[in-house]
Every structure is written in structure tokens, then in C-alpha cells.
Amino acid sequence: MEIDIVFQIAAAGILIAVLNQVLVRAGREEQAMMTTLAGLVVVLYWVVQYISRLFDTVQTLFHL
Amino acid sequence: MACKVLGATLVLLGSYGLGLSFAGLGVRRAAELAGLIRGFTLWAGEAGLGSIPLPGICMEVGERIPGSAGELFLAAARKMEEGCMDSAQEIWSAAMAQVMPKSALRKEDWQMLSAFGRTLGFSQKEQQIAQAELTIQYLKEAYANQEEKNKKDIRMYRALGVLGGMMVLVVLF
Numbered sequence: 001m002e003i004d005i006v007f008q009i010a011a012a013g014i015l016i017a018v019l020n021q022v023l024v025r026a027g028r029e030e031q032a033m034m035t036t037l038a039g040l041v042v043v044l045y046w047v048v049q050y051i052s053r054l055f056d057t058v059q060t061l062f063h064l
Numbered sequence: 065m066a067c068k069v070l071g072a073t074l075v076l077l078g079s080y081g082l083g084l085s086f087a088g089l090g091v092r093r094a095a096e097l098a099g100l101i102r103g104f105t106l107w108a109g110e111a112g113l114g115s116i117p118l119p120g121i122c123m124e125v126g127e128r129i130p131g132s133a134g135e136l137f138l139a140a141a142r143k144m145e146e147g148c149m150d151s152a153q154e155i156w157s158a159a160m161a162q163v164m165p166k167s168a169l170r171k172e173d174w175q176m177l178s179a180f181g182r183t184l185g186f187s188q189k190e191q192q193i194a195q196a197e198l199t200i201q202y203l204k205e206a207y208a209n210q211e212e213k214n215k216k217d218i219r220m221y222r223a224l225g226v227l228g229g230m231m232v233l234v235v236l237f
Contacts, residue, residue: 011234019227026220042235 076229083225092168097207099133108196119144152185
């Protein structure tokens with residue numbers, strides 16, 4: 001099982017949280033929100049293939 | 065593995081340098097505004113004495129002020145001595161266009177300098193000096209605001225540079 005993706009998502013989450021805080025404290029709330037959204041899109045991009053595989057597995061398992 | 069570490073180091077250094085260069089823009093603008101304040105103060109003083117013609121005043125100010133502020137006055141003085149344009153206003157605009165690409169000043173700063181240029185060689189000496197003093201006031205305010213902004217922005221851009229580089233590493237590796 002690929003465990004690296006979990007660490008990658010964790011690292012990305014921590015970095016995005018810190019980036020968000022740095023930008024909010026500098027008074028750039030809009031840029032902070034855009035950075036958070038961009039990070040979310042990146043992580044979803046990583047995760048979507050695993051979700052797709054999960055649905056395929058469920059379909060195969062239950063003969064749906 | 066060694067290549068990965070080297071690549072990661074280069075990415076981090078590059079992103080930190082990018083952050084520093086963005087922070088440097090604000091510092092450059094503050095330095096140029098300070099130079100322009102000194103330049104216009106000297107200009108107003110020399111113009112008030114009335115002993116030197118306009119090209120001479122611009123040349124003297126340009127030689128005493130370093131950076132793009134001095135270059136602006138020197139460019140204007142040289143164009144006035146060449147006599148290739150009709151009015152001092154056109155010469156000032158041409159000098160601004162020559163210096164603008166290398167400068168860190170903003171659009172509103174150039175608009176204020178352009179407003180000063182419109183009085184050159186056109187209105188009376190007292191009006192030109194008054195316009196110079198108005199320009200000095202604007203420049204002082206802009207300088208104070210920029211210094212205040214720099215205190216926050218320098219730390220922010222450095223942090224953004226490092227964090228952005230780390231994000232690139234997480235995405236790529």
C-alpha cells in the first residue's frame with residue numbers, strides 16, 4: 001500500500017496552513033484564500049485517482 | 065539521492081531569492097523616493113535663488129543625487145542642452161520615459177512627476193517652486209507609507225519564498 005501519499009498530503013496541508021497564516025497576518029486575506037483553494041485543488045488532484053480506484057473496486061466487489 | 069538533495073536545495077534557494085527580489089522592489093522604491101525628495105528640495109532651493117538657468121539647475125541636482133532620481137534630472141538637463149524639443153514639458157516627459165523602465169517607482173509616482181513637468185518653462189518661477197514643494201510633500205507621504213509597508217512586506221516575501229519552495233518540493237517529489 002502506498003503510504004507516501006499520506007505524508008505528502010500531510011506536508012502539503014501543514015505548508016498551506018502556514019502560508020495561509022503568513023498571508024492573513026500580512027493583511028492579504030484574499031491571497032490567503034486563493035492559496036488555500038489552490039492547495040485544496042492540488043490535494044484533490046492527488047486523491048481523485050485513489051477515489052476512482054475505490055469506486056471501481058466497490059463496483060467489482062459487489063458486481064454492480 | 066544526492067541529486068534529489070541538490071535539486072531540492074537549488075529549488076529552495078531559488079524560491080528564497082525570488083522572495084527577496086520581490087521584497088527588494090519595495091526597498092528600491094523607498095530609496096528612489098528618498099532620492100527624489102532630496103532632488104526636488106535642491107531644485108526648489110536653486111530655482112528660488114534664480115542665479116542658474118533651468119538646464120544648469122537640473123544638471124547640478126542630477127550630479128548630486130545618486131540612482132534613478134539623479135538620472136532623471138541629468139537626462140532632462142542633457143535634452144535641454146541639446147535643444148531637440150520644443151518645450152521643457154516635452155523634455156521632462158522624454159527624460160521620464162528614458163528612466164522609467166529601470167525604475168521601481170509606481171504609476172502614481174510618475175503621474176506626480178509628470179504634473180511637475182507640466183509647469184516647467186511654462187508657468188512663473190514661483191508657481192514652479194510651489195509645484196516642486198507640492199511634489200516634495202507627495203513624495204514624503206509616499207516614502208513614509210512605503211517604509212511602513214516594507215516593514216511587513218520584507219518578512220512576508222521572505223517567508224513566502226521559502227514556503228513556496230517547500231510546496232514545490234512537496235508537489236514534485
